[in-house]
Amino acid sequence: MPVGIHTGDNPAYRFRPSFVAAPSTRARHVRRLAFATAACAGLSFAMLTAVSAQGAGERRGAPPGQFDFYVLALSWSPGFCELNASPDRYDQCRNGSKLGFVVHGLWPQYTQGFPTTCSATAVQPTRAAIATTTGLYPDEGLARYQWRKHGTCSGLSPTDYFAAVRRAREAVVIPPAITSMQSDATWTPLDLERAFVAANPGLRTDMMSVACRRGTLSEVRICFSKDLRSFQTCPQLDRRGCRGGSITVPQPQ
Template structure:
């Protein structure tokens, strides 16, 4: 036993050192796999369970402009146009969209910025686009709106689309115009008043209705960068001047 003592004195510390090295290696490997696994890989199929949540809990102020215009388009009017008839994403069989987001546009008091340079480039990743396609139907539309308008918001791409979602959710659609099954005779003043009643703080100087020859086209609502309603005389000047309009029915 006396002769084995020196051997034990060597082997025991060596075994302890090997065990510590092995455990540290396993731990490092585990941490490396966790850190290297993306939580929202764009290669994953986009389903309701994995769809990116493009949301924001508070207003995100843009910069370099004066206010926003939220443009809500009545989809059946667009789908009855030449461009809409060829748009299967928004107007194909089984598509029953009503009010959709045409865009959220940074505006000057007169005019607006467009096609600004962005470090994030011009292409909206498919996974990000599919996170907002329920209210802005069409990958092409989403990409166009980012390039022309979102790039001028001063916000990162993800924050801009989160803001689009936030502003959309802020606006309450009047019940009589939320679901239309028969052609509805109306007027710009009637639509404006209905939106004003449904959205406290909204005034006639902050909302405008546009039209084509006879049909309701869009409702445009002006908001400052804190998302409070505000006047916008230029939008009001461009509003529909007809007194009688038709709101086409949803398919």
């Protein structure tokens, strides 16, 4: 490399070697125009990439009621509490609660991506509506949060949305091998999915996903049709589930 050339990030400001003649004014103008054009092209590409990434993931403020299917997320309480840095903050983690699967949420989904917080001015759940969630969510705070983030995208009222949550939860049978646990167990994600399939006629492994962190079960997610009348395939969700090796399923405490 010739002496005198600065290797900074912006080539427009590199020093020229002393033995190279400075370009003419016209040449400098052409060069600046070329840099500006390239910069604009790069910015446009970055903006398009950002929009595409947003389109493939979360779509905040989307129109309510316009989605393709639901995901019922069931949190495995022992795994959630074990993986959480501050488990004492949560009612479901109190020693002696004996909680197993609890509802994390019922989430409207697109084939690609998902809507959230679809109406900042949506009606808030009444005390009566929240009372209907007893036995579903582990606490009232989660029920309210799930309504704001996901329920507002359902196109339903709070009362009807929570009724849909209960309907979806009651449609899923937890495998006996899970409900009768007497100690920590080890499963492969596929075997866990197969246990749910065996306990739920109409369910297949490509209609659900097992979520884990640090080798511990955290959630099971099951896909439903928009009318909640049947399970539904959801390959995008299925591909994001944990796959490798065995996972620990901690016993409820």
